[in-house]
Amino acid sequence: MARKKADRKVAALKVKRMKLEDLTPADYNPRTITEDELAGLSRSVEEFGLVEPMVWNKRTSRLVAGHQRLKVLARQGVDEVDVSVVDLDEDHEKMLNVTLNNPEIQGGWSERLPSLLEELKTIKVENELFSEVRLDALMHRVDFDKLNDFKKPELDGSDVPAIPAKGDGNWFFVEFYGKDDLFAELQELLAGSMRTEHEIKAEDFAKMLRSWKK
Numbered sequence: 339m340a341r342k343k344a345d346r347k348v349a350a351l352k353v354k355r356m357k358l359e360d361l362t363p364a365d366y367n368p369r370t371i372t373e374d375e376l377a378g379l380s381r382s383v384e385e386f387g388l389v390e391p392m393v394w395n396k397r398t399s400r401l402v403a404g405h406q407r408l409k410v411l412a413r414q415g416v417d418e419v420d421v422s423v424v425d426l427d428e429d430h431e432k433m434l435n436v437t438l439n440n441p442e443i444q445g446g447w448s449e450r451l452p453s454l455l456e457e458l459k460t461i462k463v464e465n466e467l468f469s470e471v472r473l474d475a476l477m478h479r480v481d482f483d484k485l486n487d488f489k490k491p492e493l494d495g496s497d498v499p500a501i502p503a504k505g506d507g508n509w510f511f512v513e514f515y516g517k518d519d520l521f522a523e524l525q526e527l528l529a530g531s532m533r534t535e536h537e538i539k540a541e542d543f544a545k546m547l548r549s550w551k552k
Contacts, residue, residue: 353391354423356418356419356421361401362401383414388420393424396423397426403439452477459473
């Protein structure tokens with residue numbers, strides 16, 4: 339018989355102080371990070387501290403969440419850190435690892451974000467902090483609502499949005515084809531997600547394709 343919602347309680351957080359050398363990274367961890375992103379994360383930890391604990395599974399002695407923060411702390415010379423302790427079998431550990439980073443259950447930004455970023459850009463904090471924690475990069479992320487509007491023109495079979503030529507897991511190399519004015523506008527929309535004229539973040543390229551297929 340299902341328990342009533344009123345009876346349900348969230349288990350208390352179990353926190354333990356551990357040495358970094360005892361936190362074994364999960365070799366299956368699917369997350370990656372660029373050096374620029376790692377530098378931004380490092381600056382965030384310097385400014386705000388480690389406000390969200392990493393997660394460690396005592397049954398397997400593996401780190402479940404916080405692999406990039408572990409890299410940052412090691413580079414900063416930190417010896418010990420508080421971790422949230424779980425006791426899971428390997429299957430549930432892997433499930434938690436992916437779930438904690440699943441963008442499909444984290445919601446999205448609302449229309450309030452642009453104005454809030456503009457406000458943060460002008461408030462009296464260290465001028466460099468805004469860019470050091472990569473909020474400037476967030477300002478230039480792809481606007482997929484605009485991309486959805488952009489895809490509305492009728493395209494014939496020769497007007498494909500982009501063709502991936504190669505990728506390294508984090509970036510796709512793309513070429514644009516079709517009507518010059520149409521795809522010049524598309525490139526402009528994608529500019530905040532592109533490292534070079536032809537390299538786009540893989541995650542954003544996937545979003546673009548999903549948007550285009552709707």
